[in-house]
Amino acid sequence: MCGIVGYAGRDDAAAILTPALKRLEYRGYDSAGLATLNGHGIEVRKSVGKIAALEALVRAHAPQGRVGIAHTRWATHGRPSDANAHPHLDCTGRIAIVHNGIIENHQQLRQRLLGDGHAFASETDTEVIAHLIESYKGEPLLEAVRRAAAELRGSFAIACIAENDPATIIAVRSGTSPLVVAWTGTDAYVASDTPALVGRCTETFALEDGDVAVLTPGGIAIERLTGGAVSRAGRPIAHAVTDVNKGAFADFMLKEIFEQPPVIAAAWRERVRENGRTLELQDAGVPAELFANVERLIVLGCGTSLHAGLVAKYLIEELARVPVEVAIASECRHRAPIYSSEVLAVPISQSGETADTLAALRQAQRAGARSLAICNVPTSSLAREANATIDTLAGLEIGVAATKSFTAQVLAVTWLALRFATARGTLDATQARALAQAVCRVPRLMEDMLGQSDTIKRLAERYADHEHCLYLGRGLQYPLALEGALKLKEISYVHAEGCAAGEMKHGPIALLAPGALVVALAPTGPTIDSMASNIQEVKARDAVVLALATRGERTIADLADDVIEVPPAPAWIQPLVLAVPLQLFAYHLAKTRGCDVDQPRNLAKSVTVE
Numbered sequence: 001m002c003g004i005v006g007y008a009g010r011d012d013a014a015a016i017l018t019p020a021l022k023r024l025e026y027r028g029y030d031s032a033g034l035a036t037l038n039g040h041g042i043e044v045r046k047s048v049g050k051i052a053a054l055e056a057l058v059r060a061h062a063p064q065g066r067v068g069i070a071h072t073r074w075a076t077h078g079r080p081s082d083a084n085a086h087p088h089l090d091c092t093g094r095i096a097i098v099h100n101g102i103i104e105n106h107q108q109l110r111q112r113l114l115g116d117g118h119a120f121a122s123e124t125d126t127e128v129i130a131h132l133i134e135s136y137k138g139e140p141l142l143e144a145v146r147r148a149a150a151e152l153r154g155s156f157a158i159a160c161i162a163e164n165d166p167a168t169i170i171a172v173r174s175g176t177s178p179l180v181v182a183w184t185g186t187d188a189y190v191a192s193d194t195p196a197l198v199g200r201c202t203e204t205f206a207l208e209d210g211d212v213a214v215l216t217p218g219g220i221a222i223e224r225l226t227g228g229a230v231s232r233a234g235r236p237i238a239h240a241v242t243d244v245n246k247g248a249f250a251d252f253m254l255k256e257i258f259e260q261p262p263v264i265a266a267a268w269r270e271r272v273r274e275n276g277r278t279l280e281l282q283d284a285g286v287p288a289e290l291f292a293n294v295e296r297l298i299v300l301g302c303g304t305s306l307h308a309g310l311v312a313k314y315l316i317e318e319l320a321r322v323p324v325e326v327a328i329a330s331e332c333r334h335r336a337p338i339y340s341s342e343v344l345a346v347p348i349s350q351s352g353e354t355a356d357t358l359a360a361l362r363q364a365q366r367a368g369a370r371s372l373a374i375c376n377v378p379t380s381s382l383a384r385e386a387n388a389t390i391d392t393l394a395g396l397e398i399g400v401a402a403t404k405s406f407t408a409q410v411l412a413v414t415w416l417a418l419r420f421a422t423a424r425g426t427l428d429a430t431q432a433r434a435l436a437q438a439v440c441r442v443p444r445l446m447e448d449m450l451g452q453s454d455t456i457k458r459l460a461e462r463y464a465d466h467e468h469c470l471y472l473g474r475g476l477q478y479p480l481a482l483e484g485a486l487k488l489k490e491i492s493y494v495h496a497e498g499c500a501a502g503e504m505k506h507g508p509i510a511l512l513a514p515g516a517l518v519v520a521l522a523p524t525g526p527t528i529d530s531m532a533s534n535i536q537e538v539k540a541r542d543a544v545v546l547a548l549a550t551r552g553e554r555t556i557a558d559l560a561d562d563v564i565e566v567p568p569a570p571a572w573i574q575p576l577v578l579a580v581p582l583q584l585f586a587y588h589l590a591k592t593r594g595c596d597v598d599q600p601r602n603l604a605k606s607v608t609v610e
Contacts, residue, residue, distance in 0.1 A: 002100040003029065003072040004179065005196050006159040006169045009187030009217050013068030014045075014058050020196040021051050021070050025398075025599060029072035031085035034058070035096035036065030037166045042096050046085040066217070067167060069159045071098035077106070078123030088127040090134035091118055094163035097133070099126040100192060101156035101177040109151065129158060141165040142214060145172060149212070149225055155355060157207075159190055169215040172225065173207040176355040178381060180204040181213050181220050188215035193351075194237050194379075195396060205232040206379055235379040253399035253491070253597045257583050258450055260404045261443035264411055264576065267393040271415045272436050281419050281432065286388045290370060291423045295342040297322060298369070300329045300360040304402040304486065305348040305409060308374075310479035311575050312346065312413035319421040319435075330356035332363055339367035346416075347373050350397065350405040352380020361385060374412045376405050390416065399598050401490045403583050406483065407446075410575050414439060435572055442576045448567045449580040453588075456581055459546065459562055460588035466517040469494055470508060470543075472501040472534055473520075474527035476575050481521055484582035491597045492590035501527075501534040514542035519585075520560065521578060524550040525571040535559045546585075548578055 003024030007016045013036045021032055032054040033046025043063035047053040051072070071086035078084040087096040103109070106125035109132060114120070118131045129148060136144035141162045149158070155175025161168070171190045173179045182189040182201040189197050190213065194204050207213060207222065211230065214221045223229050249255035273280045297316060299309035306328060313324040327337060329347065333356075339345070345364035349357045352375040361382060365371055373386035376394045383389040394408035418435055421427040427435075463469075469488060473481030482498035489496045499508045501520075512518070518538045522531035532555050535545055539559065547560035550568050557563045564581045566574075590597050 002074050002192065003196065004069070004098050004100055004157060004159050004190065004192045005071075006069040006098075006171065006190040006215065007187065008067045008167060008169050008215050010066060011187070013065050014063050016200070017068050017070035018051065018055055018058060020191065020200075021054070021072055023195045023198060024072055024191075024193060025051060029074050030080035031073045031082070032071065033073075033085045033087055034063070034068055034070035035087040035161060036063040036068035037161055037163065038064040039166065041163050042089065042093060042161065044087055044089065044096065046082060046087065048080050048082050048085060067161060067169065069096060069098045069161055069169060076102055077125045084122045084124050086126060088122060088124065088130050090130040092134065095130050095133050096161050097126060097130040098159050099129060099156055101175065102154045103128060103152050103156060104154040105152070133160065133162075141168060142170055142212070145170045146212065146225055149174060157192065167216050171207065171213040171215060173209060173211050174225070175209060176353065176358045176381065178353045179207045179213075181207065181215060181222070183215075183220045186217060188217060188220050190215055198237060201237065203234040203236050204379075205234050206381075206384070208232070251399070251587075251597050253401060253403060253587055256397055256399050256403045257580065257587065259395070260407050260580060261446045261450070263394055263404050263408060264446065265443040267408060267411055268415075268439055268442075270393060272439075281415070281422060281436070284390055284415065286372060286390060286419070288423060290344065290372060290388055291420055293342055294322065294344045294370075297324045297344045297346055298337060298339070298364065299324060299326045299346045299348065300332065300357055300364070301326075301348040302329050302354055302356055304406045304483060305350065305354075305357070307479045307483040307486070308406060308409035308413055309346070309348050310482070311410050311476060312416065314476050314479070315414060315417035315572065316420060319417045319427055320424050321426050322420065322424070327360070329354070329360040332356075332360040337364070337367075339364050339369040341368045341370070343369040345369045345371045347371065347382055347386065348375070348409055349373070349380075349382050350376045350392075350394075350402055350409075352377040352382035354382070358382055358385070372416075374409060374416075376408065400600055400603050401487055401586075401597070407576055407579050410579070411439070411442075414572070414576075438570045438573050439576075441569070442573055445567050445569055445573075445577045446580050449577065449584070452564065452581065453584050456564060456584045457588040459564065460585050461592050462562070463517055463544075463546065464589050464592040467494060468511065469496040469517045469519060470504075470511060471496060471498045471519045471521070472504060472531070472538075473498070474501045474530055475525070476571060477521035477523070477527065477578065480575050480578050480582065481519075483579065484519060484521070484586070487583055487586035488589065490603060491586055491600045492593050492595055493601070494589070494593075501531055504534060505537065509537065509541070512538060512541040512543045516541075516543040518543050518545050520545055520547045520556070522547050522549050522556045523566055523574050523578065524553050524568065525574065528553075528555060532556060532559060548581060
């Protein structure tokens with residue numbers, strides 16, 4: 001959510017900041033702005049809407065200066081508007097602030113500052129920070145920022161510039177809002193995420209909770225807010241410029257859907273080694289002792305990551321015979337999960353910066369649980385704080401709706417189930433090899449589904465006028481029903497609900513009316529007969545059924561109105577295969593409805609606020 005970029009160096013700041021903001025568009029936003037120090041004061045340009053509107057302002061009235069900060073805003077306090085867009089200024093116009101996160105005590109601070117004579121121009125919690133820094137007039141900028149930060153409650157990342165310190169950016173991280181800094185030898189950068197800096201630098205340094213960084217063209221100094229210099233390890237930027245381009249595809253989402261076969265193939269090669277006639281599971285950086293004396297797992301996640309966690313539950317309980325609880329991370333702080341040293345907490349997050357998932361991990365660790373993160377960013381807060389991490393190896397994902405990161409998570413939990421089962425002795429070498437070999441077939445099966453994109457497009461066009469859709473699945477298809485429904489609602493704005501098919505008659509069946517659309521996940525496997533019965537119940541209400549059914553299998557095809565044929569596959573790998581047609585159906589339906597699939601309304605790629 002939101003995006004911060006800052007630059008202090010030799011070149012024109014605005015010319016660097018606006019392209020960097022565009023590389024953060026995937027985070028989700030409703031307005032954008034920048035501020036530069038021009039040698040005489042602060043120039044601000046900001047606008048509601050897309051970054052293109054900001055670029056037009058910059059072209060028409062180019063701000064001067066070699067030091068500046070920029071921001072894309074995802075509204076929390078105050079509606080999207082030019083006034084609420086960042087950067088925000090103090091009363092004198094000599095201090096500018098951009099901010100990610102939430103200031104929990106902003107109302108109390110606002111009232112105090114109003115009483116002291118400060119005048120506010122926006123509805124945001126961010127503007128409070130600028131006025132609070134202003135209130136420490138006479139102090140050097142760094143000290144004023146320190147003192148202001150000490151009064152703020154909540155999770156926040158800040159970048160600040162001031163007229164009285166014209167070559168400096170002060171950056172602060174407190175809580176779960178991420179920030180990285182970089183220095184090339186002549187230019188200093190700060191950003192919410194490394195894609196903003198692709199092509200500009202090769203290494204970044206992640207700020208930790210409670211860090212403050214001073215950026216100038218001469219270098220970067222990192223200290224603690226409470227005082228004292230610190231050193232942070234640098235991490236190379238793994239992304240290339242091509243990673244943030246669409247290539248030959250119309251949208252990032254479609255590009256990332258089609259990237260799944262090579263992503264899955266490469267990730268599985270990292271985790272499974274062929275040794276003669278045997279396949280060996282690699283440790284993937286997860287020490288064997290992490291599995292010792294584990295009596296229970298608690299998987300933590302939100303949204304798509306939660307659905308991958310549900311797949312983990314089915315696989316781990318079946319293969320390793322260990323009870324697994326799947327917990328909504330955002331609810332953990334409102335309940336008292338039962339943790340102990342015999343519990344392994346497994347937080348799952350694409351970005352590794354999801355505020356709710358980070359908070360749930362910290363709660364688990366405070367209570368004595370061990371932790372194993374599943375994450376796509378090995379330099380993220382989640383990866384740094386967990387005892388061990390499985391890197392999902394999906395590569396940079398720009399589209400807000402998760403596609404390749406979801407299947408990479410499902411692959412990771414499949415590996416975890418196999419590794420855990422072999423460590424506990426619930427699977428012998430022959431069984432583990434058979435399952436591992438089945439996964440080796442997944443990229444080819446995914447390519448089969450991608451080859452049906454045009455057929456799925458025609459089906460999506462047929463059903464694009466429906467405003468409601470019910471997804472049904474049983475067993476391992478139930479998490480996929482939830483994920484399919486989530487994808488559809490995220491990018492097409494069609495109301496969709498995922499349901500365990502056996503639960504349909506306990507309530508959701510009341511939604512069915514003649515012509516209602518039901519997507520039934522019914523490949524060949526242990527649940528097919530039950531799914532056939534559920535489809536008959538749906539058809540008895542004159543609803544329309546679009547089924548995902550195994551190619552050549554007539555039980556489901558003869559009942560459904562339309563069928564997306566999926567290639568035959570063992571039950572354990574079906575979630576990886578079925579994810580692809582569900583993503584394609586949502587994508588094509590959204591495009592038919594004229595929706596922006598890469599930047600759906602109100603959504604952000606990385607949810608870094610509660």
